Amino acid sequence: MFSDIDTIAAPATGPGPGAIGIIRISGPLSMSIASQIFKPFKPGVQIKPRKLIYGQIVEPGSGIVRDEVLLAFMPGPNSFTGEDVVEISAHGSRAAIGAILDLVFSLGARPAQPGEFTRRAFLSGRMDLAQAEAVADLIDASSSRAADMALSQMQGSLSRKVGQIREIVLSWLVRISAALDFGDDTGEFDEEAFFQSLSQQALPALDALLDASKSGQILREGIRVVLAGRPNVGKSSLLNAFLGKPRALVTPVSGTTRDCIEEKALVQGYGLVFTDTAGLGPSQDAVELLGMEKTREAINQCHLVLLVIDLAQGVLAEDEELFHQLKSKPLLVAANKSDLLGPDQDPKQPPQSMGKAPWIRVSALTGDNLDKLARSILSLVNEANALELSVAPNIRHRAALSRARNNLLSILTAKGGLPIELAAIEIQDAVNALGEITGQTADPDILDEVFSRFCIGK
């Protein structure tokens, strides 16, 4: 009876050549397709659920061997998609994968659309919408912290938190409905308890999630660190040191870096996006001036400024001037070129004029104290943004959370109190908005939007 449901197939690994490439097949025909093209090496071996089997892909009819592979069969409903799934680990060349896929398609499967495997997992109730999104996040995760967070969301952490808020709000919808329909029998509606529950339970919980979403964005997209400082203090050298490769040109000539250079580095499990900037200082050069304009923009958008000074020259008036311009941002002073100084010449603390700004002595050249600098960057950003998260709502979640928050605020801030039949509308909207996050109340358009983020084979 399932024969009319499409069977889909696609490469599940990236498009480039690799040692191994995996083909995923899902749908009612997966097993029959597999058994037509797969011949185990050991005679008499049967394809068994959740067992890897070694064998060959053989073209039916011609008998031509296409590849040596490992095959795994995951029967529905306890598979990723909830359907019968076959995964073939083949040699990862485009040609090998393409040849096997052609065979699979010739036997009745069709190419999967982007996100279709995960969509099927959602449709069959294997995961809710927030969990499905976490699958995409996990695939895209560029740092281990971002991956942790995606995994936690995939396991339902966000869904649970949102669910708890939704339960509170929903319970009031039930009570309001009862008051409207059975006012005479149920006694008066307890408005005080209603307000208290919204303002002290639901609203703070929503706010916490909204805050978390800000930090989550930082984790997903990386911590933005701007390297600022006078020309020729070694900003580009520091960038190269963090990247472990010479990315920016380094010369003794002041003003070598004219444009902003953006590079991503992995530091202690976090993604850091460094922006190396043109040195800020007096200049008449039109290109340099343009570069300085871009530097200011980067400073505006960053999470932390790394003010680089040249220890060999000591703190100059220009450094102090820069410090005062930048001090509204979270700021760290990287006292560079420590290699040029003897220990007795070392000013360990910043001068009085720089207040209590953390001051780390480093050498971009030798790598001395680079670890300590990285730790300080992370702890400073963490202080401002609480990066130790178990949940991190994304932009879509954030929009829904904000809508729910506005609904609750309309009730809590209405002049003279909102009549309860209108409060019922706000509450209903809040319940719907929260339900959109997990997909309990989502129209098909939202689902399309969510699954369009995926690439083929996921």
Place this chain on the structure above:
Amino acid sequence: MGANEKFDCIVVGAGHAGCEAALAAARMGCRVLLTVINLDTLAAMPCSPSIGGTGKGQLVKEIDALGGAMGKIADRTAISFRTLNTRKGPAVQSTRTQNDKHSYSRAMSRLVALTPNITLRQTQVKRLVVEDSRIVGVEDAIGCGYAAPSVVLATGTFLSGIIHIGHNSFRAGRAGEFASYDLAESLKNLGFEMGRMKTGTPARLLRKSIDFSRCEQVEQDEAPSPFSLLTQKLDLPFLPSFMTHTNSRTHGIIRENLARSALYGGIVKGVSARYCPSLEDKVVRFSERERHSVILEPEGIESEEIYASGLGNSLPFEVQVELVHSVAGLEEAVIMRPAYAIEYDFLDPCQLLPTLETKAVRGLFCAGQINGTSGYEEAAAQGLWAGINAACQVQGRAPFVLDRSQAYSAVMVDDLVTRGTREPYRMFTSRAEYRLLLREDNADLRLAAIGHELGLVDRETLKDVTDRAAQANAEMARLEKAIIKPGPVVDALLAQRGEGPLAQPQPLSQILKRSGVDYKTASALSPPPEPLSPKAARQVEITIKYEGYIARQKKEVERFAAMEKKRLPKDFDYQKVAGLSLELREKLSRIRPASLGQASRVEGMTPSAIAALAVKLRQKDSLKS
């Protein structure tokens, strides 16, 4: 079989559903046969002698706006009026009348008997005659056959009815009336799935045996506002109701005798409504409550019977006497009719189309308790709906189906045919997602034009409605342009209403939005050229005060309408939809929703299931194009 009289439509049962069905079909030009087991109890009120209430008042107003009879008869026979939820907003306010039940029945009888095209006959229909899945007529118990291309079943509690008082049970359609077993059999033979429901009614007490001095008089409206557009004056004098309460002794008597109750002694199998609990239910389920209210409602001006609302039970008679006597004011009360529970057959309404026609038998319609509902108003609204559709079908006109954004009656019908019901279905305001738009006060604005088109609302009545709408619209436009400047006069008036002074010039419409300001206060600041009728003034006030929320609901209605427009073909194969559970596939195949919107309301549907349907539907469409 005897004489074979021919009609356009046969209505079986002349309760609140049957009468509306017969009147609608006849007034639309059909020759109608209305059959009733006992002509003396036409449009009876076998339970509470009252019409309307929360959610139900809206239904009555809608029936009236579409040209039905219930509102008119309720006004004419009302002995008191009460607006419920007055402390809440207009969207959830509902009218309820106490009625002289004998006058009600007589007035409806007279109306039906005098309406051209209706043949009213006392007889018991025992069999439906079906040929090729099409109804062709009915046969009665005395060997007569009646032919018609459409039949409306409005059988109330009569289908296989059994009354229980304690462990004594007997067949009856209502106390003192025959039940209808053959007709129930005929429906089962046609393959319909039938279920069993239970309802009940409290004892009737002798008026002069009650000590009313120990009870409180129930408030009523000083200026009654009638249900019907056509009501000019109210005929009957006011008659009060009284309130008293049960107490721990009453509850003790019930607990001691629970095993002797039909409901708790395992006799009753039918499902009863959670929201209309018998006294046994209340005592068991709300054991923490020390008392429950009891309303003593007069059954009529010339009646000596008092309906003891809240004391419904299925206990043996001697226990009933004891428990009645335990209530303040009822110490010496004499029971004239005992309380009883009644079980009856209903037809799973998922077997109906949105026109209330059965899917299996063309031309066969069902309305009222047979569809699993409870309440006179719910019955009447369905009767009207089914009667109109029977007439439309016979006359080859387009079916009459309103949607959930248009009327409470549409919410009810959609709920029934889409979700079915496990317990007697009652109208509630919370069942309507657009309740801000579906108010008592705008029922006529919503529906009178449709009633007129059907031929059930006359031109003058419709003109009154459209004139009032025009007047209200003109006034709203004026209020938006009338700018009020700050000053001592304005501020004094605002202060009187507990509102702060005006900071800057503002249109009157803005001032009217303040919670303390009503239309009367606002219009005093700048009166219209001609004073508005009270109804139009109220319309203006509600529309302006609710403006933001009304706009929001209208936006939601647009989204809803878009989903209703995504039609699911009749031959849509749910077995072929990936991602649907087996259970949903079967359910959808049985219900056959007309649109993606209706499918989304099927019980157990999830957004992912809807998405799965949408995907399949899109594939189907893209294949076609």
